[in-house]
Amino acid sequence: MKKYISILVMAMVFTIGSTFAQTYKTSTGQIKFVSETDFEKFEAINNQVSAAITAQGKLQFKVPVNSFEFEKKLMQTHFQENYMESATFPNGTFKGDFKDFQNVNLKKAGTYDVVAKGALEIHGVSKEVEIPGKLISDGKGGITLKANFNISCKEYGVNIPKNVVSKVSDVIKISVNCPVAEVQKK
Numbered sequence: 001m002k003k004y005i006s007i008l009v010m011a012m013v014f015t016i017g018s019t020f021a022q023t024y025k026t027s028t029g030q031i032k033f034v035s036e037t038d039f040e041k042f043e044a045i046n047n048q049v050s051a052a053i054t055a056q057g058k059l060q061f062k063v064p065v066n067s068f069e070f071e072k073k074l075m076q077t078h079f080q081e082n083y084m085e086s087a088t089f090p091n092g093t094f095k096g097d098f099k100d101f102q103n104v105n106l107k108k109a110g111t112y113d114v115v116a117k118g119a120l121e122i123h124g125v126s127k128e129v130e131i132p133g134k135l136i137s138d139g140k141g142g143i144t145l146k147a148n149f150n151i152s153c154k155e156y157g158v159n160i161p162k163n164v165v166s167k168v169s170d171v172i173k174i175s176v177n178c179p180v181a182e183v184q185k186k
Contacts, residue, residue: 022055022106022182024143029178031063040167042075044068051178053135053143057101059116061178063092083158083168084123092122099130109139116147122156133176141182148175 029049035042048067053059065086070076080086096118098104104112112135120129133147153160153170160168 024053024106024141024180024182026051026178026180029061029145029176029180031177032175033068034173035169036173037167037169042070042072042168044070044076044079049176049178051145051180053145053180055106057098057104059094059096059098059118059145061092061094065090065092083153083160089122089124092120094118094120094131098135104135106135106137106143107139109137111136120151122151123158125156127155142179143181144177144179146175146177148173150174 027050028047029051030045030047031049032043032045046063046068048064050062051060065084066080068076068079070079094116096116099115099117101114104114114133114135116131116133118129119126120131121127129149131147131149133145136144136146150171150173153168153172160170
């Protein structure tokens with residue numbers, strides 16, 4: 001009998017805790033990237049980024065690789081098939097926490113400097129990273145996460161063919177702009 005009471009109490013604590021936990025989500029976040037060399041510059045944008053932030057400072061991103069759009073369709077095809085191998089690695093992900101999140105008040109309008117620390121997975125390779133950014137709260141349940149950082153193609157196993165190495169940079173500039181809204185509990 002004690003076992004069943006313990007299970008019931010744990011279930012109630014979990015239910016109460018999840019009822020009061022605030023979550024902010026989007027499925028229309030934006031990530032842009034730029035590759036720039038002395039000979040060529042190309043960029044792509046993805047407006048189908050899923051992101052979630054909890055009031056406790058945890059965050060997750062899921063970026064569908066096939067959703068990056070380029071100015072030229074041929075570049076898009078090469079990116080998805082030859083570089084990112086999107087049939088094998090369909091998503092990029094990030095899962096982690098904000099450092100020093102106790103200094104952020106999501107209910108108060110303002111801009112907060114933050115650092116996200118966690119696992120960034122691209123092309124099937126996961127690396128622990130720290131990414132500086134900003135959380136901008138409107139004080140009414142809307143938050144925008146912004147960040148700018150660089151990644152190295154080599155570090156994530158993305159091979160650049162020798163015949164285009166002068167046109168495609170190993171260092172890719174990433175910018176994140178994800179407005180998220182508080183999910184209302186029912």
